[in-house]
Amino acid sequence: MKNREVVVIGSGIGGAGVAALLAKDGAKPIVFERNNFVGGKAGSIEHEGCLFDVGVHISARGEKGPLAQLARKVGADVSFINKSPLLRLNYSGRDGLIYQKMTHPVSLYNIYRIVRPSIKSLLGMLRLAMLVYSVKTKEDAAPYYHIPAKSIIDKYMSDPDMQTFLDICCNLMFGISTDEASAGDWLLAFNNWITSGATAYPKGGYGAIPNAYMKACEDAGGELHLNEKVNRIIVENGTVKGVESDKGFYPADIVISNAGVVKTLDMTGEQHFPGSYVEKARNAIDSVGGVMVKYILDAPFAEIPMSLYTPRRFNVPDLIKGMEQGRMPDDMALFIVSPTATEPGLAPEGLHLLYGGTVTPARFDKDLSNAVMDRVENRLEKLHPGLKEHIVWKERSGVDVIAAISGRVHGDAIGMAQRYDQDGDKRFSPKTPLKGLYIVGADTGSFGIGTELAAQSAMETHALILEDTAGVHRAT
Numbered sequence: 077m078k079n080r081e082v083v084v085i086g087s088g089i090g091g092a093g094v095a096a097l098l099a100k101d102g103a104k105p106i107v108f109e110r111n112n113f114v115g116g117k118a119g120s121i122e123h124e125g126c127l128f129d130v131g132v133h134i135s136a137r138g139e140k141g142p143l144a145q146l147a148r149k150v151g152a153d154v155s156f157i158n159k160s161p162l163l164r165l166n167y168s169g170r171d172g173l174i175y176q177k178m179t180h181p182v183s184l185y186n187i188y189r190i191v192r193p194s195i196k197s198l199l200g201m202l203r204l205a206m207l208v209y210s211v212k213t214k215e216d217a218a219p220y221y222h223i224p225a226k227s228i229i230d231k232y233m234s235d236p237d238m239q240t241f242l243d244i245c246c247n248l249m250f251g252i253s254t255d256e257a258s259a260g261d262w263l264l265a266f267n268n269w270i271t272s273g274a275t276a277y278p279k280g281g282y283g284a285i286p287n288a289y290m291k292a293c294e295d296a297g298g299e300l301h302l303n304e305k306v307n308r309i310i311v312e313n314g315t316v317k318g319v320e321s322d323k324g325f326y327p328a329d330i331v332i333s334n335a336g337v338v339k340t341l342d343m344t345g346e347q348h349f350p351g352s353y354v355e356k357a358r359n360a361i362d363s364v365g366g367v368m369v370k371y372i373l374d375a376p377f378a379e380i381p382m383s384l385y386t387p388r389r390f391n392v393p394d395l396i397k398g399m400e401q402g403r404m405p406d407d408m409a410l411f412i413v414s415p416t417a418t419e420p421g422l423a424p425e426g427l428h429l430l431y432g433g434t435v436t437p438a439r440f441d442k443d444l445s446n447a448v449m450d451r452v453e454n455r456l457e458k459l460h461p462g463l464k465e466h467i468v469w470k471e472r473s474g475v476d477v478i479a480a481i482s483g484r485v486h487g488d489a490i491g492m493a494q495r496y497d498q499d500g501d502k503r504f505s506p507k508t509p510l511k512g513l514y515i516v517g518a519d520t521g522s523f524g525i526g527t528e529l530a531a532q533s534a535m536e537t538h539a540l541i542l543e544d545t546a547g548v549h550r551a552t
């Protein structure tokens with residue numbers, strides 16, 4: 077890779093990850109980042125002496141997943157803090173703790189006690205669990221990629237409360253419901269998640285991961301240009317020639333975009349791509365978005381790393397449809413992360429961080445978004461009475477902020493959705509039809525959850541680039 081001029085557009089998990097991998101091979105990538113911080117949606121920013129995550133994050137597989145695997149490959153200093161009990165589950169007003177090992181008898185008993193599925197659904201649930209356990213690899217998942225997860229679940233059981241619980245878990249993992257999610261991805265991610273017992277929060281905040289990747293890149297000779305937006309990708313005769321940023325032209329024979337498939341098309345000019353590629357990109361569907369409320373508190377309200385609140389038989393597809401038509405639900409599911417419960421070093425002594433978030437459409441009106449945030453705050457207060465009196469500082473953000481931070485068209489939380497009709501062989505490859513142009517990040521990862529999907533994409537993109545450049549060396 078030594079003689080290659082490599083440009084990476086964006087320093088999200090995908091961009092920073094692939095830049096570190098290529099730098100390790102001897103390339104000296106230049107990474108352009110439009111924000112003044114590294115990490116995109118997985119970045120962290122300092123406020124009031126506390127380190128806040130841009131999103132509301134937890135790593136599904138921590139030390140055993142692709143984020144750590146990538147870090148080990150490039151010698152990046154990333155470590156995870158693994159706490160048990162992991163989750164406070166509240167369904168329909170009943171609550172209890174779930175341990176790291178989902179198969180722990182207390183976890184299983186608590187899920188049963190809290191969700192209360194009917195006795196007659198238990199055999200079907202056991203058979204579904206056996207199917208989940210059998211799907212351990214991408215190859216095992218392949219027959220299920222183009223089937224909605226719900227159709228598999230329906231085959232085994234119809235209990236409405238357990239269906240709701242599984243749908244909420246699906247939304248947590250993929251930002252879409254079981255009626256849309258690919259059964260292959262759902263089975264594989266569920267298997268990896270529950271069997272790893274390694275769900276964790278990174279030491280130093282979520283942004284510590286992309287920052288460590290970027291540091292590994294810079295230590296190996298790469299460059300980071302913060303606050304520098306790439307406006308155009310220059311292509312001649314189907315081959316990449318470089319990029320044009322706010323500050324000038326940079327020649328490159330390899331350009332890797334972390335800006336998502338659609339923004340990459342826009343920056344390049346769709347006339348350079350085959351019509352079928354453009355049509356597929358323009359029609360692709362992203363995950364849902366979300367709103368977030370973040371607090372600095374002067375009392376510890378949540379000692380468990382994460383909590384999940386779900387009203388009885390809560391229906392996410394109906395919620396999203398209703399919100400798109402301007403209707404507000406009375407109540408909604410809530411994902412709560414308490415980063416200082418795991419990593420107290422993120423805030424000065426005596427202060428605690430608590431984030432609450434819920435799903436909304438990725439394109440969402442600002443007033444409605446504010447109304448949802450009010451409901452999130454009210455629900456947080458109901459779950460943690462007295463919390464409002466202990467707020468030292470707070471921040472509220474919606475899909476406009478997610479879009480601005482990631483540079484994507486809308487404020488989707490994950491990226492291009494892992495839907496049954498755009499998964500497996502229908503997913504975008506990191507390799508585009510243009511020579512030297514690649515797309516890295518959640519849009520092109522082959523499997524995994526959120527940041528792990530993006531890290532997976534970084535490793536897959538790296539492998540494809542090595543394959544392509546080795547081909548050129550052999551030919552010359």
Ligand SMILES: Cc1cc2nc3c(=O)[nH]c(=O)nc-3n(C[C@H](O)[C@H](O)[C@H](O)COP(=O)(O)OP(=O)(O)OC[C@H]3O[C@@H](n4cnc5c(N)ncnc54)[C@H](O)[C@@H]3O)c2cc1C
Pocket residue numbers: 085086087088089090091108109110111114115116117118131132133134135136304305306307334335339366368433478481482483484488489490491516517518519525526527528530
């Ligand atoms: C509220 C919320 C909660 C989430 N919860 C979780 C969770 O619990 N667990 C989990 O694993 N994942 C979670 N995710 C999803 C996860 O954050 C994303 O899937 C992942 O971070 C996407 O990474 P990426 O590499 O695709 O790029 P992004 O994070 O989208 O980063 C892209 C980067 O490219 C830069 N960029 C774009 N265009 C340009 C340009 N023209 N010039 C220069 N720079 C540019 C952007 O500024 C940005 O830094 C959550 C996301 C949100 C928003």
